[in-house]
Amino acid sequence: MAAATTNGSSDNIRTRSQQSPLASQRAKEINAPTEENRKGKFGGFFTLGYKEGFSQWWANVPAAAAEHAVLSYIPYLRKPPTHAQTGTTPPSTDSPSMPVSDTPAREAVPVRTDSITDPFGPRQWQSQLVKLSGKDRALNEFSIERLDEPKDQDLVILHGYGAGLGFFYKNFEGLSRVPGWKVYALDLLGMGRSSRPPFRLHSKDRQRSITEAEDWFIDALEEWRVKKNLDRFTLLGHSLGGYMAVAYALKFPGHLNKLILASPVGIPEDPYAINAEMPDPSSSTLTNEVYQDQGATTEGSNPNIPDSAKTAGDNNNFLNARSKAQKAGPAGDDTTPSAPRRPLPKWLTYLWDANISPFSIVRWSGPLGPRFVSGWTSRRFSHLPPEEAQALHTYAYSLFRQRGSGEYALAYILAPGAFARSPLIRRIQGVGRQMIAPDGSATSSVAVAQQRRENGVPVVFLYGEQDWMDINGGYAAEQKINEERERVLKSATAEEQQNDRGAAKCLIIKNAGHHVYLDGWEEFNEVMRQEMVDVSKRNEEALGRRKDDGITKG
Numbered sequence: 001m002a003a004a005t006t007n008g009s010s011d012n013i014r015t016r017s018q019q020s021p022l023a024s025q026r027a028k029e030i031n032a033p034t035e036e037n038r039k040g041k042f043g044g045f046f047t048l049g050y051k052e053g054f055s056q057w058w059a060n061v062p063a064a065a066a067e068h069a070v071l072s073y074i075p076y077l078r079k080p081p082t083h084a085q086t087g088t089t090p091p092s093t094d095s096p097s098m099p100v101s102d103t104p105a106r107e108a109v110p111v112r113t114d115s116i117t118d119p120f121g122p123r124q125w126q127s128q129l130v131k132l133s134g135k136d137r138a139l140n141e142f143s144i145e146r147l148d149e150p151k152d153q154d155l156v157i158l159h160g161y162g163a164g165l166g167f168f169y170k171n172f173e174g175l176s177r178v179p180g181w182k183v184y185a186l187d188l189l190g191m192g193r194s195s196r197p198p199f200r201l202h203s204k205d206r207q208r209s210i211t212e213a214e215d216w217f218i219d220a221l222e223e224w225r226v227k228k229n230l231d232r233f234t235l236l237g238h239s240l241g242g243y244m245a246v247a248y249a250l251k252f253p254g255h256l257n258k259l260i261l262a263s264p265v266g267i268p269e270d271p272y273a274i275n276a277e278m279p280d281p282s283s284s285t286l287t288n289e290v291y292q293d294q295g296a297t298t299e300g301s302n303p304n305i306p307d308s309a310k311t312a313g314d315n316n317n318f319l320n321a322r323s324k325a326q327k328a329g330p331a332g333d334d335t336t337p338s339a340p341r342r343p344l345p346k347w348l349t350y351l352w353d354a355n356i357s358p359f360s361i362v363r364w365s366g367p368l369g370p371r372f373v374s375g376w377t378s379r380r381f382s383h384l385p386p387e388e389a390q391a392l393h394t395y396a397y398s399l400f401r402q403r404g405s406g407e408y409a410l411a412y413i414l415a416p417g418a419f420a421r422s423p424l425i426r427r428i429q430g431v432g433r434q435m436i437a438p439d440g441s442a443t444s445s446v447a448v449a450q451q452r453r454e455n456g457v458p459v460v461f462l463y464g465e466q467d468w469m470d471i472n473g474g475y476a477a478e479q480k481i482n483e484e485r486e487r488v489l490k491s492a493t494a495e496e497q498q499n500d501r502g503a504a505k506c507l508i509i510k511n512a513g514h515h516v517y518l519d520g521w522e523e524f525n526e527v528m529r530q531e532m533v534d535v536s537k538r539n540e541e542a543l544g545r546r547k548d549d550g551i552t553k554g
Contacts, residue, residue, distance in 0.1 A: 006033035035097050037042045046477070048374035056370040056397065063087030063193050066398040069391045070166040075173045076118040077125055079507040081108035085129040087138065087193040100129070100138055100195050112147070120177045122147040132189075132223045137226050140165065142185035144176035153257070153536055154230055157185040158221075160239030160265075162208040162359060162407055164192030164399050166462020167392070174525035178532045184228075188241065189220040192399060200406040218248040225255065234535055236528070238517060239469075243413065246424050246431060248487070253434030253454055257535050260528070262462045263514050265412070266420030267428070267473035298332075299382045357407045373397045383519065426478045429484035432457030432502045454487060456502020456539075460531055462513030464519055471506070478504040498545070501538060 048056075064087040084106040089099060094175055109128040124145045131138045140231035142165050145151065155175060157168055176183045187194040201212050225233070234257050237245030242264025249256055347447070362369045372395075377396055380387035415421055434450045457525035461474035481504035489497050507527060512520030 017210045026170050041244055048371045048376040049370065052370065053369070053371035053374070054367045056394065057352055057503060058366040061394050061398055062089060063402065065397040066391070066395040067164065067166045067193060069394045070169050070388075071172075073388055073391065074125075074169055076113050076121070076128060077173070078117075079111060081111045081125055081127040082266055083108040083127045083129055083140075086138070086195065087402075093376050095382075099137065102527060120173070123176055129193075129195075130224055132220055132227070134197075137189065137220065138195040139189060140193040141219060141224075142172070143182060144172055145182045146176065146179065149179060151180060151182050152539065153181045153463035153532070154233040155181055155183045155184070155532065156221075156225075156230075156233050158188060158235070158237040158241030159185075159192065160241050161410060162191060162400065163238075164395065167515070168397050168517060171525055171528070174521075175528055175532070180536060186221070186224065188217055188244070188406055190216075190409075194406075196403050196405035199405050200245050200314045207422070209412050213409040213497055214244065214247040215251070216409055217244045217406065218251055220302075221248055222252050225252075225459065231255065232257050233257040234260065234532065236260040236262065237264065239514065240410070240413075243424065245422070249431045250427060250434065253432075254436040257434075257539070258458045258460065259431060260460045260462065260531060262516050262524075263467050263469045263476075264461070265418055265465060265469065267423050267424045267477050268419060268470045269423040270415070270419035275280075290390075310442070313422075357410070359400045359402075359405060360404060362397070363404070369401060370397050373400055380515070386504055424475065425476055425480065428459075429480045431459060431481065432485060433488060442476065453488070454502075455496065456488075456500045458501055458534075459504040461504070461506040462524070462527065463506065463514055464516040465508055465510050466512060466513045467516070468514055471508075474506045478506050499542070 018524060063081055064084055067087070070239040071077070071082065085101045085103075086099070088101075088106070093446070110124050112124050113121045115121045124147055126141075126143045126145070128141050128143075129138050129143050157165070157171075159165060159167055168185055172183065172185070175181075190196050190199060190543060191546050199216065203209050203210050203212050228293040232255055235245045235248065237243070237260070239262070242261040243266040245259060245261060246264070249259055331523050362372055365372055373396055374393065377393040381392050384392070414423060433456065434454050436454055438452060460480075461473055461478060463469065463471045472532060481502065485500065485502045488502075492500070508521050509516045509520040509527070512524070515523050
């Protein structure tokens with residue numbers, strides 16, 4: 001927020017290198033889980049003490065301030081810009097959605113880092129709210145642009161269920177080092193600090209309800225793309241963001257240079273999920289990771305730790321059946337991955353079918369809310385330095401307690417157990433193979449004779465070595481995409497074969513769980529930079545071929 005970057009407290013500079021002075025100051029105000037509270041009757045679940053939990057609930061830290069505190073840990077960015085158009089006031093029972101301000105004074109001024117203080121600069125960091133059509137529709141955006149060099153590529157990042165762009169704070173600096181790239185991170189509509197319009201579906205038909213729920217998110221992404229004047233870009237989605245990234249690629253073809261799916265939800269096919277009853281179109285769902293201790297996950301492959309002392313992965317037994325990376329392999333002849341149905345607790349199925357989200361419970365619990373959230377954050381961020389873990393705990397709580405909106409879509413997309421109602425394995429082979437107009441746009445108003453097929457989109461699957469998401473689903477999707485490529489190229493011309501870019505691969509990030517971008521952020525950033533350089537190289541080669549063709553024809 002604008003005020004947050006200019007107030008007096010921000011100027012109490014500490015000498016700690018590459019870290020904002022706001023970080024340590026706000027960490028003391030956050031009252032996140034402490035070591036003393038990790039013990040006791042509920043030490044393994046709700047690690048925040050009653051007193052500390054009440055104190056945080058009473059402090060009522062706004063989402064904008066919490067986001068600002070997290071982003072202050074970005075290296076070389078001492079004062080991150082944070083617009084104050086949303087999330088500056090605590091959630092109110094009187095407001096049906098997150099209030100959106102149009103006051104210019106609440107807009108954030110871009111921050112520039114020079115090559116003296118930023119060894120990978122100069123770069124410009126910007127926070128803004130991008131207004132969309134309709135009432136209460138706007139996306140929260142954080143971007144980093146390299147200065148003094150031409151920009152020819154864009155990376156767009158989508159977070160997972162109930163999260164926010166701040167969770168990628170370990171990635172922004174590393175990913176924005178690649179020459180010629182601008183990096184965007186968005187909060188999905190109805191999540192994070194994006195606006196939170198009421199979520200309503202109109203269709204009673206099963207498949208149409210699924211499509212309508214997907215469209216609620218991806219139509220907003222497409223409108224944002226148009227407003228930002230991006231023709232083609234690389235799309236990175238994590239978990240639910242990965243699911244939506246695939247849905248976007250299928251509905252709006254012709255705009256992706258590469259699709260990167262980090263532990264995406266919804267790939268495996270499960271008979272129960274496909275046939276399970278849909279919730280009433282009036283209400284959300286429950287997905288959870290509270291049993292995952294990330295400290296154990298990030299150390300799980302350390303050869304210096306005896307096998308007897310290692311934790312067996314995530315211990316997340318009521319979501320997807322987990323397949324460890326070292327046991328997973330290509331899917332053989334069957335492109336539908338095995339995903340055995342496991343019994344789910346009755347309370348979980350009841351809440352899911354009743355469309356009650358975990359965030360509803362946080363909102364209803366009042367002063368106990370921070371304590372409930374600590375049951376997740378104390379595990380999810382246990383591998384991070386205490387101050388960063390505290391900042392993320394408050395950020396998560398500030399988002400979880402906002403008015404419900406986009407969270408209510410999940411029950412229409414996933415059945416209890418986190419299996420998709422419309423599995424991606426059934427349709428992911430269509431990514432990069434849609435019919436488009438000669439100019440690369442969608443073909444809705446173009447005659448069939450003028451249409452052409454996309455020449456493929458590279459798809460990269462990234463999973464954590466200790467991921468609870470079914471890694472076999474990624475291998476099966478990889479095989480299905482590559483088989484579709486072979487089928488298409490059999491009847492393609494020599495030129496079409498040369499220009500085809502479609503292929504898929506699965507990569508494993510060591511010492512990481514479901515949140516690969518945070519658990520194994522250094523390796524994740526390195527892999528991402530390699531994929532980004534690959535996009536730039538492919539683009540240069542394509543331009544070279546077009547120039548050669550022009551010379552030949554001339």
